[in-house]
Amino acid sequence: MMSSGMNVNTQQETLFVIKIGGNVIDNETALAAFLKDFAAVNAPKILVHGGGKIATKIGEQLGIESKYINGRRITDDNTIDVVTMIYGGLVNKKIVAQLQALRTNAIGLTGADANIIPATKRPVKIINDSPVDFGWVGDIDVQQLQADNLKHLLEKDFTPVFAPLTHDEQGHILNTNADTIASAIAVSLSQFYKVRLIYCFEKKGVLEDVNDDNSVIRNINKEKYQQLLNENKLFEGILPKIDNAFAAIDAGVSEVLIGDAKDLIKNTTTSTEGTLITQ
Numbered sequence: 001m002m003s004s005g006m007n008v009n010t011q012q013e014t015l016f017v018i019k020i021g022g023n024v025i026d027n028e029t030a031l032a033a034f035l036k037d038f039a040a041v042n043a044p045k046i047l048v049h050g051g052g053k054i055a056t057k058i059g060e061q062l063g064i065e066s067k068y069i070n071g072r073r074i075t076d077d078n079t080i081d082v083v084t085m086i087y088g089g090l091v092n093k094k095i096v097a098q099l100q101a102l103r104t105n106a107i108g109l110t111g112a113d114a115n116i117i118p119a120t121k122r123p124v125k126i127i128n129d130s131p132v133d134f135g136w137v138g139d140i141d142v143q144q145l146q147a148d149n150l151k152h153l154l155e156k157d158f159t160p161v162f163a164p165l166t167h168d169e170q171g172h173i174l175n176t177n178a179d180t181i182a183s184a185i186a187v188s189l190s191q192f193y194k195v196r197l198i199y200c201f202e203k204k205g206v207l208e209d210v211n212d213d214n215s216v217i218r219n220i221n222k223e224k225y226q227q228l229l230n231e232n233k234l235f236e237g238i239l240p241k242i243d244n245a246f247a248a249i250d251a252g253v254s255e256v257l258i259g260d261a262k263d264l265i266k267n268t269t270t271s272t273e274g275t276l277i278t279q
């Protein structure tokens with residue numbers, strides 16, 4: 001899907017694809033500080049937000065318990081309505097309004113908008129010899145992304161803000177992991193820009209010891225990753241984050257960083273903090 005309109009200038013321009021996770025979104029003060037820094041990034045940029053924690057909390061208030069298998073949410077009929085409201089409505093529109101107050105011309109999107117991220121409903125999977133239906137969850141084929149539509153928005157100086165929702169092109173919204181969306185967008189736009197993908201969360205980076213903020217691993221390649229897995233130093237959400245980071249690097253994204261939301265400004269310069277993911 002190379003664009004005939006591609007030219008040398010846009011090819012060399014850096015685009016920042018920045019993902020912000022649930023623990024920061026859930027903290028009003030931390031989110032406001034992050035958005036202030038995000039607004040100050042003086043380059044084309046896209047924000048992808050999560051919100052899993054908030055969906056769980058509000059779901060409980062509505063009497064809809066979250067169900068998980070292997071740490072992954074099961075998105076049944078009630079849950080897809082809840083996450084559509086929370087990710088696509090509450091979280092997305094609050095972030096857009098705050099960015100507008102900071103004079104960043106944000107435009108809130110799901111993957112259904114402008115058909116930017118079509119996806120396929122995840123088929124039933126066999127896990128530990130039992131069939132598991134994850135429900136209304138979307139798997140993305142990066143080749144299907146409508147990157148041109150996103151590029152048009154960037155060229156008009158809009159700052160797209162994505163909720164972790166895609167669609168099946170048959171009228172259904174699908175719940176999709178925010179780290180995966182960020183990786184897919186970064187890959188897809190690498191045909192037009194030099195992309196730096198930054199995963200922002202509440203820790204200093206990937207840590208040798210998850211309880212010691214001074215133990216940041218500056219660089220992880222596949223060999224180091226395997227070593228960390230063998231040593232049982234990685235668990236829960238950091239695992240899919242690193243997998244998505246490698247997927248991006250392997251598919252042509254120039255730079256991928258996992259770092260503290262508080263270090264965003266530094267991480268848009270050449271002297272970065274946090275963990276750099278390399279092949």
Ligand SMILES: Nc1ncnc2c1ncn2[C@@H]1O[C@H](COP(=O)(O)OP(=O)(O)O)[C@@H](O)[C@H]1O
Binds near residue numbers: 022202205206239
């Ligand atoms: N070695 C590690 N370094 C950093 N975080 C780790 C590590 N091992 C496990 N984690 C966990 O991974 C979490 C990040 O994943 P997740 O909660 O999914 O973040 P987000 O919501 O920002 O995507 C951290 O909050 C931490 O509890």
Ligand SMILES: CC(=O)N[C@@H](CCC(=O)OP(=O)(O)O)C(=O)O
Binds near residue numbers: 022023051055073
């Ligand atoms: C299918 C799937 O995993 N959907 C995620 C989307 C939200 C998300 O990714 O939020 P964080 O980045 O804050 O974890 C979920 O519902 O939890």
